Amino acid sequence: MTDHPTKSEIPAARTAAVLVIGDEILSGRTQDTNLGTIARFLGAMGIRLAEARVVPDIEIEIVTALNVLRGRYDYVFTTGGIGPTHDDITADAVARAFGVDITERADAIAILEAHYPPGMLNAARRRMARIPDGADLIENPVSKAPGIAIGNVFVMAGVPAVMAAMLESLRHRLVGGPPLLSRTISAYLAEGVMAEALGAVQADFIDVSIGSYPFYRANRFGASLVFRGRDNAVLDQVAGRLRAMISDLGAEPIEGDPPLV
Amino acid sequence: MTDHPTKSEIPAARTAAVLVIGDEILSGRTQDTNLGTIARFLGAMGIRLAEARVVPDIEIEIVTALNVLRGRYDYVFTTGGIGPTHDDITADAVARAFGVDITERADAIAILEAHYPPGMLNAARRRMARIPDGADLIENPVSKAPGIAIGNVFVMAGVPAVMAAMLESLRHRLVGGPPLLSRTISAYLAEGVMAEALGAVQADFIDVSIGSYPFYRANRFGASLVFRGRDNAVLDQVAGRLRAMISDLGAEPIEGDPPLV
Numbered sequence: 001m002t003d004h005p006t007k008s009e010i011p012a013a014r015t016a017a018v019l020v021i022g023d024e025i026l027s028g029r030t031q032d033t034n035l036g037t038i039a040r041f042l043g044a045m046g047i048r049l050a051e052a053r054v055v056p057d058i059e060i061e062i063v064t065a066l067n068v069l070r071g072r073y074d075y076v077f078t079t080g081g082i083g084p085t086h087d088d089i090t091a092d093a094v095a096r097a098f099g100v101d102i103t104e105r106a107d108a109i110a111i112l113e114a115h116y117p118p119g120m121l122n123a124a125r126r127r128m129a130r131i132p133d134g135a136d137l138i139e140n141p142v143s144k145a146p147g148i149a150i151g152n153v154f155v156m157a158g159v160p161a162v163m164a165a166m167l168e169s170l171r172h173r174l175v176g177g178p179p180l181l182s183r184t185i186s187a188y189l190a191e192g193v194m195a196e197a198l199g200a201v202q203a204d205f206i207d208v209s210i211g212s213y214p215f216y217r218a219n220r221f222g223a224s225l226v227f228r229g230r231d232n233a234v235l236d237q238v239a240g241r242l243r244a245m246i247s248d249l250g251a252e253p254i255e256g257d258p259p260l261v
Numbered sequence: 262m263t264d265h266p267t268k269s270e271i272p273a274a275r276t277a278a279v280l281v282i283g284d285e286i287l288s289g290r291t292q293d294t295n296l297g298t299i300a301r302f303l304g305a306m307g308i309r310l311a312e313a314r315v316v317p318d319i320e321i322e323i324v325t326a327l328n329v330l331r332g333r334y335d336y337v338f339t340t341g342g343i344g345p346t347h348d349d350i351t352a353d354a355v356a357r358a359f360g361v362d363i364t365e366r367a368d369a370i371a372i373l374e375a376h377y378p379p380g381m382l383n384a385a386r387r388r389m390a391r392i393p394d395g396a397d398l399i400e401n402p403v404s405k406a407p408g409i410a411i412g413n414v415f416v417m418a419g420v421p422a423v424m425a426a427m428l429e430s431l432r433h434r435l436v437g438g439p440p441l442l443s444r445t446i447s448a449y450l451a452e453g454v455m456a457e458a459l460g461a462v463q464a465d466f467i468d469v470s471i472g473s474y475p476f477y478r479a480n481r482f483g484a485s486l487v488f489r490g491r492d493n494a495v496l497d498q499v500a501g502r503l504r505a506m507i508s509d510l511g512a513e514p515i516e517g518d519p520p521l522v
Contacts, residue, residue: 004388007284007318007348023268023472026310027443028300029487030474032293035315039289049287051322054296054313057268057472061312084453085473085484086460087268124456127265159475182288192345195385199347211284211318212346213291214420223346226290 005203007210010228012048013177014074019065020054021080021090022158034079034156034163041167045176047075057081062093070097070153075174077167080158082147084124091148094155095132105131108146115144139169149173180228183235186215186254187246188222197245198225201238207231208238217258224257266464268471271489273309274438275335280326281315282341282351283419295340295417295424302428306437308336318342323354331358331414336435338428341419343408345385352409355416356393366392369407376405400430410434441489444496447476447515448507449483458506459486462499468492469499478519485518 018038024030032054039049050073055061062081069076081090095102108129112121128145131137138147138154140162147166148155154173156166187194191214202210208229215222227238243253279299285291293315300310311334316322323342330337342351356363369390373382389406392398399408399415401423408427409416415434417427448455452475463471469490476483488499504514 005347006320006350009317009319023470024474024487025296026300026313027304027489028297028310029443031297035286036289036292039287043288049289050317052287052315056270056311058270059267083473083475084456086266086456086463087472089267120453122453122457124460125453127456128453159477161477182290192381192383192386192389195345195347195388196383199385202347209284211348212344213285214344216420216422226285228288 005199007202008206008208010180010207010209010230012046012180014047014175015050016042016047016075016077017050017069017073018052019062019069019076019078020052021057021062021078022054023057023087025054026056033160034158037160037164038077038167043182044179045171045174046179047174047176048180057087057089059089059093059096062090063097066094066097066153070151074152076153078153078155079163082128082145082155082157084128088127090155091130091132094148094150094153098132098134098150100133102130102132104129105137108137111137111144111146138166141165141169178230181230181232181235182226182228183239184224184226184256185239185242185246186222186224186256186258187249187251188220188258189246189249189251190221191223193249194223194225194245197249201241201245204241205229205234205238208234210238215258217260222258266460268463269467269469271441271468271470271491273307273441275308275436276311277303277308277336277338278311278330278334279313280323280330280337280339281313282318282323282339283315284317284348286315287317294421295419298421298425299338299428304443305440306432306435307440308435308437309441318348318350320350320354320357323351324358327355327358327414331412335413337414339414339416340424343389343406343416343418345388349388351416352391352393355409355411355414359393359395359411361394363391363393365390369398372398372405372407399427402426402430439491442491442493442496443487443489444500445485445487445517446500446503446507447483447485447517447519448510448512449481449519450507450510450512451482452484454510455484455486455506458510462502462506465502466490466495466499469495471499476519478521483519
C-alpha cells in the first residue's frame with residue numbers, strides 16, 4: 001500500500017461488465033470498438049462499467065466468465081458470436097451458463113421469415129432463432145436477427161453498427177442513476193511536473209475522481225486532467241484549483257482536451 | 262451443447278493474458294489499442310493470447326485479476342498505471358499481488374537521473390523508480406521510466422508508443438513456439454449463405470481453426486473466412502475447399518480481405 005494520495009472511486013447506483021467474445025479480438029485481427037461504445041452509453045445513464053473481459057470462441061471460457069460477471073455486477077453485456085456460422089456459439093454458451101435449454105423460438109423465426117426473401121431462411125440462419133428458455137428478444141433494427149436478454153445478461157452482436165442498434169433497443173430495460181459529470185482541463189506540462197500538486201488536489205476532494213492522461217502533441221508533452229463527480233459546484237472548485245495549479249507551474253490551462261495539431 | 266460443427270481450437274506451446282489497467286478505458290474516454298498490438302506480437306511468436314481483462318484504477322481489482330491470470334497462463338502483460346501521478350498504482354498493486362515489498366531502486370533512479378535535466382527528478386518522478394522486490398526492469402527506450410518484469414508478469418506503460426517499445430525490449434525473455442499460420446479468403450456472400458458448407462469444411466479439418474467475420478462494403482454483405490493452423494499443406498487444402506465452396510455458391514473467391522472501397 002502506498003502512503004501517497006490515490007484516486008477517488010465514485011460510487012454508482014448500478015454496475016456493469018462487458019464480455020467480448022471472439023478469437024478475432026484476441027488474435028489482433030480485429031480492433032474492438034464495442035467496449036468504448038458501451039462504456040459511453042452506460043456512463044451517460046449513470047451506470048458504472050466496472051470490468052471487461054475478452055474470451056475466445058470456446059464454450060467453457062464463455063460460460064465461466066459469464067457466470068462470474070453476472071454474479072458480481074448488476075448488468076452484463078456480451079458482444080459477438082450470435083451469427084449463423086459454426087463459430088457462433090454464444091447463445092448455446094449462455095443457455096449453459098444459466099442451466100436452461102435452448103430451442104428455436106417461433107417469435108424469432110417470424111422475425112427472420114419476414115426479413116429474408118422466400119426460400120432464403122436456411123438451416124444455418126434458423127440457428128439465429130435458437131433462444132435460451134426464459135429469455136426475451138432484443139430488437140435488431142439493422143440486420144433483424146435478435147439479441148437475447150436473460151436475467152441480467154444482454155447478448156448482442158459483434159458487428160459495431162448492429163451492436164449499437166441493439167444497445168439502443170434495450171435502453172428501456174436498464175435502470176440508471178445520476179450520470180457522472182466529467183470535465184477535462186489540459187496543459188502542456190509533463191505529468192511529473194504536475195504530479196505532486198495534482199495529488200494534493202485529489203486529496204482535498206474525496207468525492208471527485210481525478211485522472212491524469214499524458215499526451216505528446218506538436219513535439220510537446222502534456223496531460224489531460226479528467227475529473228468526475230456528481231456535484232457541479234464541487235467540480236467548479238476542482239476546476240479552479242487545477243487552473244491555478246497549471247498557471248503556478250508556468251503553463252496555460254486549456255479547457256477540455258488540447259486541439260489536434 | 263450444440264450438435265453442429267464447432268470451431269477447432271489449435272493448441273499452442275504457451276499461453277498469455279493481457280490485463281489492461283485504467284479507468285479511461287472503462288469510461289470510454291480512451292480507445293485501447295494495446296491489446297491488438299500485444300496480440301499480433303504474441304501471435305507472431307507462436308504464443309496464444311487466451312484472455313484479456315480490463316480493470317479500473319482500484320488496487321484490489323488489479324491484485325485479484327493479476328493473481329488469477331498469472332496462475333492460469335504462462336505470461337501476463339499489464340498495461341497502464343506506471344506513471345508519476347496519484348492514479349498510477351500498478352507497481353504497488355503488483356507488489357501486493359506477489360506479496361513482496363516495493364522500494365525505490367538504485368538502478369531505476371540512475372536511469373531517471375540520466376534522463377531528466379538536473380533538478381527535475383522530483384518526488385513524483387522518483388515514484389517511477391519504485392520496483393517490487395525481486396523484479397527486473399524492462400527497458401523503455403522512449404520515455405526511460407522502466408517497466409517491470411516479475412515472475413511471469415510484465416508490467417508496461419499505457420501510452421501505446423511506450424508500450425510497443427517495452428514489448429520489443431522484453432522479447433528475449435519470452436519462449437514462443439511455431440507461429441500459427443493464418444490465411445484469409447473472402448467473398449461477397451452473406452454468412453448465412455455459406456454457413457452450412459463452411460461448417461462442413463471445419464468438420465473435415467480438425468487441425469485448422471476457421472472463423473467467419475462478416476463485413477458490409479460497397480452496399481454488399483460479405484464475410485472474410487480466416488483459417489489458422491500449423492501446416493501449410495493442410496491450409497492449402499482448406500483454401501481449395503473454400504474457393505470451391507464460394508464458386509459453387511455463385512461468387513468469386515477473394516484472396517485475403519476485400520479491398521477497401
